[in-house]
Amino acid sequence: SQQGEEDPQALSIQEGENATMNCSYKTSINNLQWYRQNSGRGLVHLILIRSNEREKHSGRLRVTLDTSKKSSSLLITASRAADTASYFCATAPSGGYQKVTFGTGTKLQVIP
């Protein structure tokens, strides 16, 4: 079963607007990661947030993590047409070697 579930499944915004996507997960985690996938391509790592962190920034990306609610959000500010892609959260459970689990993804379309 999928550990992470992204919401919304699809999002369409105008260039310059902010895009927010959410991820919920089920079990205790060591960290949560966000990846981007351009159509037909492999995934590219965007940002990692550890379970003891609440917020992290990287350029136009802002990630928050609420372990009490088992949820995370990814905010892309001042979106660009090049941000059009699918975005996935991935969770790494606590302890040992483990099986990173990906969510079902949010498909973002940024209209120029």
Add this chain to the structure above:
Amino acid sequence: NAGVTQTPKFQVLKTGQSMTLQCAQDMNHEYMSWYRQDPGMGLRLIHYSVGAGITDQGEVPNGYNVSRSTTEDFPLRLLSAAPSQTSVYFCASSYPPKLAKETQYFGPGTRLLVL
């Protein structure tokens, strides 16, 4: 560095045929994994390896075999292809130490169609 490479890019098989999807990385990563991606399902882990000679099953291992004889290579074998194995397959590797918890680097994928 070439990163993570996968071959072939696209393959068509008939039901019952076998084949091997190749994956190689030149980053000296200890952890490697195989995922399949189906529409609306995200990525699901098939098998993973934490180092040469060590493999383990993921979420959907049935119908697939793996081996890890070297650090660089992690081939995925389909024993007897079925239409349900039609998917896009991604190989990924992870930064040392031996924890997949950190960033994974993905290959470009192999599109497999089983008729």
